[in-house]
Amino acid sequence: MGRLAIISGKGPQPADIAKSARDRGEAPLIIRIKQHCEDSFAECEVADFAIGELGAAISHIKSAGCDRVVFAGLVTRPPLNPLALDKEAYKLLGKVLLKGDNSALEAVADYFESHQIKVLPQSSFLDDRFLPKQFHQGRALEQIEIQSAQRAIATLMALGQLDIGQSVVAQGDRILAIEAAEGTDEMIARSTPLIQTDCPSAVFVKMAKSGQNLAFDPPGFGEHTIKQLTSAGIMIAVIEPEHVFLTQERETLLALAERCGIVLVSTDMVAE
Numbered sequence: 001m002g003r004l005a006i007i008s009g010k011g012p013q014p015a016d017i018a019k020s021a022r023d024r025g026e027a028p029l030i031i032r033i034k035q036h037c038e039d040s041f042a043e044c045e046v047a048d049f050a051i052g053e054l055g056a057a058i059s060h061i062k063s064a065g066c067d068r069v070v071f072a073g074l075v076t077r078p079p080l081n082p083l084a085l086d087k088e089a090y091k092l093l094g095k096v097l098l099k100g101d102n103s104a105l106e107a108v109a110d111y112f113e114s115h116q117i118k119v120l121p122q123s124s125f126l127d128d129r130f131l132p133k134q135f136h137q138g139r140a141l142e143q144i145e146i147q148s149a150q151r152a153i154a155t156l157m158a159l160g161q162l163d164i165g166q167s168v169v170a171q172g173d174r175i176l177a178i179e180a181a182e183g184t185d186e187m188i189a190r191s192t193p194l195i196q197t198d199c200p201s202a203v204f205v206k207m208a209k210s211g212q213n214l215a216f217d218p219p220g221f222g223e224h225t226i227k228q229l230t231s232a233g234i235m236i237a238v239i240e241p242e243h244v245f246l247t248q249e250r251e252t253l254l255a256l257a258e259r260c261g262i263v264l265v266s267t268d269m270v271a272e
Contacts, residue, residue, distance in 0.1 A: 002067030004028045005117070007057075009036045009073030011222075013122060013247055017072050018044055020125040029064045031057055036075045051075075055088030058115055068118045070125065074220075076183070106213055121214060122245060129246040131239050131266045137254060138263030141236065141270070144172060144200050149238045149270040151175065152205035160210035166219040169234060171195060171202040185228055192232040204229055207240040207267060214243060222247030223256055230260045241266040 004026050008014035014030070018041060021028045030041045034050040045064075049057040061069065092111055109119045123129065141149075152168040155175055159165045167179040169191040177191035188204070195202045208219050221237070221244050229237060237257070246253050257264045 003065045004120075005031055005061045005064070005066040005069045007031045007033065007069060007071045008039065008041075009033055009071075009075035010038065011073045011220075011247055013072040013126070013220075013245075015039050015041065016249075017070055017122060017125045024125075029061065029066055031061065033075055037073065050084070052085040052089045054092060054111075055086045058088060058112075058117075061117060062115065067116060068120050069112055070120050070122060072122055109213065122218065123214075126245075128250055130244065131241045131246070131250075131264075133241045133266060133268050135241060135264070135266040136269050137258065137265075138261075141263065141265070142200050145203055145236055146270050148172060148200075148203040149205055149236070149265070149267075150272050152203060152238070153207065153267055153271070156205060156207045157210065160207070160212070163209060166209060167204065167206045169195075169202055169204050172199060176202065184225060188225075188228045188232050188234070191234075195233055197233065201235045201263075202233070203236045203238060204234050205238040205267070206244050208243040218243065218245040220245050220247045222253060226253065226256055226260055226262055229262060235261055236263045236265070238265045238267055238270060241268060 004021055006014055006017055006021070006028050008030055014037070018028050018030060022043065028044055030044045030046045032039070032041070032046060032048045034048050040046075047060050049060070092107065112119055148170040151173065152170040152175065155168050155178065156165060159178065165179045167184050167187055169176045169188065176194045177187050179187040184206075191202070206219055206221055208214060212219070221239055226237070229235070254264065
């Protein structure tokens with residue numbers, strides 16, 4: 001078996017995966033994506049490549065003896081300047097430029113597989129980073145809050161087939177916001193002025209899209225989202241168990257949600 005490469009964006013997951021890999025006797029190679037990764041990875045071999053330097057990154061990964069790769073951390077789509085793309089990145093550009101997130105990421109995963117580099121899920125190294133089924137932490141939900149969650153779940157199930165959205169904010173019978181290309185943070189911010197403070201709590205729901213490649217790009221939920229929800233006054237988070245990746249250790253996140261007063265529920269607890 002060859003070596004592991006970790007392609008790293010922002011957030012704590014890449015470092016957590018690197019630690020888990022080292023604990024298993026691996027010596028992972030870290031590919032930090034320029035302008036998207038700030039961790040130094042002091043205990044690992046590190047190389048830095050821009051998004052447009054795909055050919056150089058592939059060559060470096062293969063020359064280092066890597067035949068497996070994990071993608072971890074947040075990478076936002078930059079404006080792609082054709083002059084900043086190497087030959088390999090330019091060839092891939094036509095396959096991803098106007099694609100939805102899932103289709104674009106599938107194309108990238110297929111590209112790595114075509115170079116005999118197997119794409120592994122983050123759960124290969126962090127298998128405890130999901131909510132279990134039938135999970136509920138916090139107060140009991142009011143019936144109208146359950147109905148809000150059910151409406152949000154139905155919305156995401158319908159839209160997921162179109163490769164749209166992973167999150168929804170609902171209150172009562174109203175869908176306040178649906179996540180699109182702007183991402184979860186902007187969606188929460190957009191919903192905030194629409195929340196009625198004299199009514200039962202607004203509900204945040206996050207799920208994987210239908211057919212989403214969970215190995216390559218699982219939806220994430222972590223400390224930053226909990227703090228965003230708290231600031232927005234959204235005090236209920238409903239998360240799909242075994243599919244939405246927790247970006248910090250589960251017990252750490254559960255404790256934070258409890259301190260913030262966030263009710264945390266798995267989707268199967270409110271299913272119709």
